[in-house]
Amino acid sequence: MSRLAAVSRRRALAAMTATTASAWSGVLVVPALAQTREVLTIAAFPLMDEIARAAIPAWQALHPDVELRILMRQYTDHHTAMTTALSTAVGLPDVMALEASFVGRFAQGGGLEDLRQAPFGIEAFRPRLVPYAYDQAIARSGAVVAMPADIGPGTMLYRKDVLDRAGVPAEDLTRSWDSYVAAGARIKARTGAYLIAHVQAIKDVLIADGLKPGEGVYFDTESRVLVESPRFERAFEVALRARQQGLDAKVPAWSNDWGAGFKQGRLATELSGAWLVGQLNAFVAPETKGLWRAASLPGGAQAPYGGTFYAIARKSSPARKRLAWRFIQLMTLDPQRQLEAFKSYDAFPALRDVHGDSFFSEPVAFLGGQRARLLWREDALKITALPVHKQNKFAEEVVQTELDKVLRGQKTIKAALADARLLLERRAKR
Template sequence: MVETGAWRRRAWLAGMAAAVAAPLHRASAATSITLTVAAYPAVDAIVKAALPAWRQRHPDVAVNVVSRQYGDHHTAMTTALSTSVYLPDVMALEASYLGRFSTGGGLDRLSLPPYDGGALQSRFVPYAWSSALNPRGELVAVPTDIGPGTMLLRRDLLARAGLAAAYLQPSWEAYVAAGARIKAATGAYLISNAQALKDILIRTGIGPGEGLYFDRDSRVLVNSPRFVRAFELAREVRRQRLDARVNAWSNEWAEAFRRGRLATELSGAWMVGQMANWVAPDTRGQWEAAHLPGQTFVGYGGTFYAIPRRSEPARKAMAWALIRLLTLDPTLQLAAFKAEDAFPALLDVHEAPFFDEPLPFLGGQPARRLWRDAARRITPVQVHKQNNFADEVVGTELDNVMDRGKPIAEALDDAERLLQRRAHR
């Protein structure tokens, strides 16, 4: 999964809201148990919206939702798991953090009794389910939402260049060639930053037993054809000055969308909601969605619920019941999709009529069908606890290639050496 974009999205949204840590429902005299759920925006809102349904089933079990900003939440969960202090009963985890949490032994193995969560596998999008397994194949979290990748295209800019979406889709080389035509005809950039191409292309062509940067035995994989191709394509985009060289979720990035300076965006399906509500609402009707170029299918983030291994044993049964409600109830999953653009990991929801409805921001295009198709074609990628560190290393080396002329082979050799030193930590 493309974690970096999802992280920036969460951080950007979190910065718009004050962190809160208050009980949603105060225990009454009849309450016998109080569960604590640790979450971040907008997962906290989804949990709170589900509580009326929870109280109907369990009126004697109160729920406190403790919400922190995205980065603060995951830092707090890391500390809680390592010290066993202030452990919640249920914790929400973003996909980019799941690797480091799943390998440390701090989460309950939900595939084992008394949970027996393995029986739920057929109900979830396959790649999301695989992401919730630790290296031993044990379930340590349950997926709730996903971010199938999509390409958003600015119709008016393509029209001025004499292009249609189909011209950008056959291959990544066609995508870059179309970008050159768009730049010549309109002055607009193809993409915000060439790093985004690298983030996608290194996630294609991953073999069995391999992860993104490491295989199942923690061998480093960056010296491989998929990394070479990703670096070559990103370098070419930078060489032709087709990227605006702005970072996602920055003020400059948002302003470029508002001013019609970016012709495409490669992101998760949730980006449409962010564009419509926060980033560039005045561009409504000027965009359309398509699959990523070259029949590429990747995921952008996602949310999972887990139970800390050392949380209070007397509350674990109710914690599991709450996770099951949040992840398996089609009505609640659909409500979260409508309210928070939380694309359901639950397959039961995927045939809902809501998927056929037109999206006003996309000029009436029923794009959810497209994203549903993409979600089912994403290949699972094995997670590793050092993936976030590897993201930083590889991104830095790509900057060295694009901006300082460092040879690609030398950059990947240097990245490999650094990652080898961290692989088994």
């Protein structure tokens, strides 16, 4: 998933910023001191630039003679610019922030530094990081191309008031996927609320659940296509059954109808990353504070929903690579920086050093006082990394198109997956 791209945090970032700023949002420059000898350039996207800005005092205390320059572009523009910079070696920053799915794509291009090598030595820090986050940055060659800053452990959010009206215990939603759908049918019959916004979210979790060693979501390490498998058949079957019973509202994530559904209590659950709580509280449905609760994903599924990394381009200035690595260490290995990003921006820490902090045990007001961070901390350690293939984005689009045809009754599940395999095999040979 990509990491469950259809519902990952990158959509949240795009939704939050699309109407609030232009593609180029300017430059933040730490005021240069008289003795400034160096300028370190950080390329970031919304929220990541704010997290970096908050670290300026700490950076200046460590490196008063280094000017920190933060370049911010909107999410899509940023990653497009980094793609171009890596391919042309023009306009490369000293440090680039990357969303998880782009780490996998860029890793295969060979344009990022292998952080195992001197002067970086990232392997020494591996025990301090959430395992799957570190593993996400490992290229097929074994190179570690980025340092994780934050993660998005998957969770199921549900409206307690809706479940109470329906007389459905939360355990019925999480016991199994069959139980999840059956509980949704009872909720719909008794309250009129939909189980979920769109059954695509169900498919996205199930196709990534139960991967075997050497498997990605769509391809294995030999680029063999995996869509004609029990994983995909099960995902399509559960999604189709939920649609046939009228349990999804048929609205895409981050649409106006999606937000309205949360505000009006028409959506009983959502499958997403833990960070969605912050988005609901901040701007999607703040008036529903106290009505939501969090649980693990149905059927014991574990899934990552996005995450953020820092990387260094191989062809960036050699003279500043040590400084670039020190900045990355400050942002990812300093407990104070990690906790501040978590408290202020819901950036769940990849650094395990801070997972014992009392903040994890504090009640979450939006979730009715539930101590949900403890749940997310536990689930994060169960997640395994999802290897990324260069054709993953295309595969996502193909599989979703075939699911849509199944949902409309135009194809059987087996026919849809067979057609998807043929398309992906042709593309993989290019």
